[in-house]
Amino acid sequence: MKEKLSILLEEAIKVSSEKGLLKIEETPSPGIEPTKEDAFGDYASNVAMVIASKVKTNPRKVAEIIVDHLDDRDGILEKVEVAGPGFINFFLREDVWVGLLEDVEKQGDRYGESSVGGGRRVQVEFVSANPTGPLHVGHARGAVIGDVIANTLRAVGYDVTKEYYINDVGNQMNTLGLSVYLRYRELLGEEVDFPPHYYQGRYIQDLAAQVIKTQGNKFLNADEKDVLSFFVPYAAGAIMDGIRDDLRSFGVVFDNYFSEQELYRNDGVARLIEELQEKSFIYREGNTLWFRTTDFGDEKDRVVVRENGEPTYFAADIAYHRNKYERGFEEIIDVWGADHHGYLPRMYAAIQALGREKDTLKVVLVQLVNLLRGGKPVAMSTRSGEFVTLREVVDEVGKDAARYNFLMRRSDSHLDFDLEIAKKQSNENPVYYVQYAHARICSILKTAHERCYSVPRYGEIEPRLLKLPEEIMLIKYISRYPEVVGGSAQALEPHRFTFYLNELAAVFHSYYNKHRVVGEDAALSSARLFLVNAVGIVLRNALRILGVTAPEKM
RNA sequence: GGGCGAUUAGCUCAGUGGAUAGAGCACAGGCCUCCGGAGCCUGGUGUCGAGGGUUCAAAUCCCUCAUCGCCCUCCA
Incomplete structure (x- = not known):
């Protein structure tokens, strides 16, 4: 229109x-x-x-x-x-509105989709938490936001790949392996001095106990090299398995997991640095190699190879992003925690040095989650290993409520997540409001069916019968849905769906309370059934993109 | 000290330069002989942090200031 x-x-x-x-x-x-x-x-x-x-x-x-x-x-x-x-x-003209409903019938569960993406290949990288411990509630928000952005882009015709970057290189990995090893020795009866900067969580002990079960005490007197070469990959692998399971239970399934180790194969990182050095983006100062990110507007140059010869995380990340482009992605979307915003200028510098357009990389920043229970903050500290895991949240409030609640704010604004409210099956919890509208529509259709009405084809209804203000309003909302999908995709703003859904559900509930759908008049009932069914289709389509179920009964 | 972001109703927040700035929650009162009351209806509050500027038009863009948060590792 x-x-x-x-x-x-x-x-x-x-x-x-x-x-x-x-x-x-x-x-x-x-x-x-x-x-x-x-x-x-x-x-x-x-x-x-x-x-x-x-x-x-x-x-x-x-x-x-x-x-x-x-x-x-x-x-x-x-x-x-x-x-x-x-x-x-x-x-x-009034009857123009009803005509818009024909699209809903024609497109059905694809209503709202489009082909503006033209099949362009996009990669959305998100979560990418270090494999040093289970995902916690802070990761959950980024997970849903990345997932829904990817789903939305897919709906508007992009060829989308969801990817998780595994940071399985670096000091942290040795620390992880040694943390498990120390607990291993401890469980075998030795006195150990467990350093405070080692990983404290209970899951470390669990992993150690597993090792004892499968390997016995054979590492008690092993030298450090053998210890690390077993414990590091073992712990990382087990933790990644757990992360994958947790994500699946949260409705997040990745197309690809990419290991940082991959980048170092065949000296990939070193060769990249040489290339950039030849193009004089990189200069040497003593043993240290600096990337001239200031050429691209960063506030200072950044180290890519340390004094001790070790490449930095940034060096690997440049290689990673080049790898993404080499795999044929035309657009790259990174979902990061908002505390990484200072990292942005150097990443943009990097891709431009690689000869890519700045606007082929888009970074979505996700703010912190304030976890509350009954209005009171839940104490969390990674250091002491006391944090509420993603798994616990999903178990407690359910996948649907968790996902929906994480989508109710712009991603770059702080979000209060109250476990009590998310769990409550009441009007304080918006996910039920929307799901209820869907269940109610299914119920109407069922009643209609029992009274031998069925949802008509568009050509069978009399458009002039749908002329109440509430009906015109519903049709307007329905006809706006494709713009919501398109706008959300273009702006990378998944929260637009929840706002829209809330409004659509409100208009529907209001209509429902005022007017009967299934009544005596066959032609009128038929027309209204068609309309209500169309609302149901839109609710379902939107909820599908959000990864939230549209229940027929509640 | 520098950078980034925030500041909108009692609370939590939407708001893509447009007309009288919206929603949810909370609060108060009402609504089922009837398709699901997890619903609906009716109530009202704003110095859009402050001040200046840009223009036909500013919550929105620019500048200054205030307050808060995050970042300012040769960590990842």
Whole structure:
């Protein structure tokens, strides 16, 4: 609908300027928005005011000229008004709205999808937590946001790969292995001095106990090299298995897990650094190698190879991103914790040094979660190993409530997550509100079926019967859904779905309470069934993208 | 000290330069002989942190300031 009006406007502007009534070089793409108030019609455009400032004419006058040249061939317009400072308000004929429902029938569970992505290959990388311990609640938010962004991009026609980057290189891995080893010795009866910076969590003891079960005490007198070569991969592997399981129970399934070790194979990182050195993006200072990220706007240059000859995390990350491009991804989306925002300029510097356009990388920053229980903060500390795990949250509040609650805010704003509220099956918990609307619709359809009504085909209903304000409102919301999907994909903002769903459910519940769907009048019941079924389709489609179930009963 | 972000109703937050700034929660009162009451309806509150600027139009863009948070490793 928006597109249709937009075309009408563009044509009118073109004709006007050809007639010499408007002196403009190029027609601006008109802004068209659904209005907030009925008095302003159904859609409004500000294009006259935009043009007016360029041609130095009274905006209302410009609007009049445009309106005079509108050619409403299909007869969709009831009337067009010029209002306020120069808005053009479109009033659509009532029966036009019902026509929009035909798309819902035609596209069914694909309604809302599009092909604007054109099959472009996009990689969404998210979670990517170090394999040094189970995922905690902080990771959960990033997991859902990445997952839903990927689902949304897929819905608008991108070829999407979900990837998890495993940071299984570096000091932390040795620390992990040694942590398990110390607990191993401890469990075998030795006195150990467990350093405070080692991993403290209970899961370390569990892993150690496993080793004893399968390997016995054979490592008690082994030298450090043998210890590490067993304990490091063992612990990392077991933890990654756990992470995979936890994610699956949270509805997150990755297409690919990428190990950092991969980057070091065949001296990959070292060779990359040499190349960048040849292109003089990298310079030497003593033993240290610096990346000239300031060339690209970073505030200072960054070390890629340390004094001691070890490459930094950043060095590997450059190699990783180059690898992504080499695998054929045209766009890359990284989902990071917001505390990494200082890392952004150097990453942009890196991809530009690699010869890639800056806008092929997009970084979504995810703010911290405030975990609450009954309004009180839940104490968490990684150091002491006391944290609420993703698994515990899913077990306690369920996948649907957890996912939905993590999607209720912009990703870069802080989020309060209250376990008591998320668990509550009440109106404080928005996920039920939306799911309830869906269950209610299913129930209506069932009742209808029992009374020998079935959902009609679009061609079978009498459009003029759907003319109540609540019905027009519902249809408007339904017709807006594809724009929600498109907008969310374009802006990488999954929270738009939850806001939209809440509104759609509200309009539906209100309608339901005011008017009977299944009644005496067969034609009327039929038309309303069609409408209500369409609402159900939209709810289902949106919830599917969010990875939240749309229950038929609750 | 520098960088980034935030500041909108009692609370938690939406708001893509547009008309009278919205939603949920909380609070108060009402609504089922009827398709699911996990629902609906009715109530009201804003110095959009402050001040300046840009323009037909600013919560939105620019500058200054205040408060809060995060980051400022040759950690990952």
